């Protein structure tokens with residue numbers, strides 16, 4: 001017999017079923033609340049609202065657990081590859097050898113994009129932020145593959161859209177960067193693995209031979225794994241809610257890219273490095289900035305600290321911190337900005353303000369440092385995040401469609417003017 005939650009209001013008592021997930025988290029199913037009692041729930045920022053049942057990613061913010069389809073992030077980061085993790089997230093289980101080969105081969109052979117997309121790229125000024133370029137190019141796929149406009153077509157067609165997204169995103173991301181640099185774009189090299197191909201499209205120059213450093217390609221692959229999904233965050237919820245109107249998968253993912261862009265979400269990795277550089281330019285006094293972050297009259301926040309769900313530590317931050325040390329060591333990079341980051345981290349972890357509010361470094365605190373060491377410019381950091389998050393967005397979109405979820409449509413408590421008569425203010 002399932003548990004019941006009771007609500008007393010205005011002399012009446014209402015009962016609601018309590019659902020339990022596979023990791024024992026419980027939720028009150030309030031779907032009938034309004035019909036029964038006339039009430040709605042109010043939860044700005046959806047801090048305590050479950051929007052869906054999902055079998056993709058489990059995370060426990062208190063215990064610092066993150067698992068994709070049941071596999072711990074630590075094990076996946078160490079033993080798996082981004083391609084395999086993408087398959088796992090999207091299709092639910094680890095691929096067999098032949099499934100893996102088919103999947104990665106499909107992605108490798110769809111990397112090329114229609115030449116007309118270059119015309120769209122050419123229309124952007126070279127100072128355009130690469131996130132805006134990326135979301136526009138992804139959305140433009142609706143025009144090149146109009147079948148995708150109907151997400152209810154056959155499974156094979158949906159699978160083809162998924163392959164196209166995973167295959168073309170690195171091409172678009174690298175082209176967004178080339179646009180910024182004013183360089184000619186590079187075409188994909190299908191003899192290379194996912195990350196080496198991306199690095200080559202990013203960094204190869206027409207007059208020079210370019211071979212991606214395997215250390216860099218491996219570090220990038222691990223970073224993408226760490227970012228691959230994070231259950232119902234801002235961008236993922238955006239993808240699901242746009243997809244819930246039965247918009248094309250390309251439009252839904254494009255919306256997710258835009259949601260990720262902001263500094264309180266994926267844009268934080270760019271903001272972290274900008275913050276660290278500003279501290280360096282201001283004499284490197286990290287304590288001064290710690291005080292600014294604590295001052296309620298100062299809008300400054302310590303970027304890369306705090307998380308909506310992780311309230312003890314971010315398990316990705318632990319892995320990435322080690323990766324940052326490894327990569328910088330192997331590449332022989334010594335970065336004064338990293339020293340400031342370490343000082344700031346140590347000081348904040350001991351500071352009562354941060355301890356009381358359970359504010360710890362999140363994944364973005366370190367990812368920017370690695371991207372910088374890899375030679376990736378600051379305004380491409382969030383694009384790198386989007387590249388990593390893509391399989392998660394796809395998996396969440398696919399799950400939402402397969403569960404035939406209703407259109408997302410929250411309610412509100414109206415606080416505006418009551419009905420009033422129209423009196424023209426125009427004296428003419």
Ligand code: ACO
Nearest residue numbers: 263264265266268293301302303304305306307308357362
């Ligand atoms: N620096 C200083 N104070 C902070 C910080 C910070 N980075 N983060 C939270 N606080 C304080 C708030 O001022 C608030 O204090 P109060 O209780 O005295 O008013 C308290 O901690 C709780 O903060 P909220 O903003 O209510 O927490 P919320 O869960 O809504 O926000 C968020 C989480 C957006 C991540 C926030 O911690 C933040 O802005 N961090 C900096 C940006 C960042 O790193 N974002 C990346 C998130 S991870 C990701 O998207 C991959």
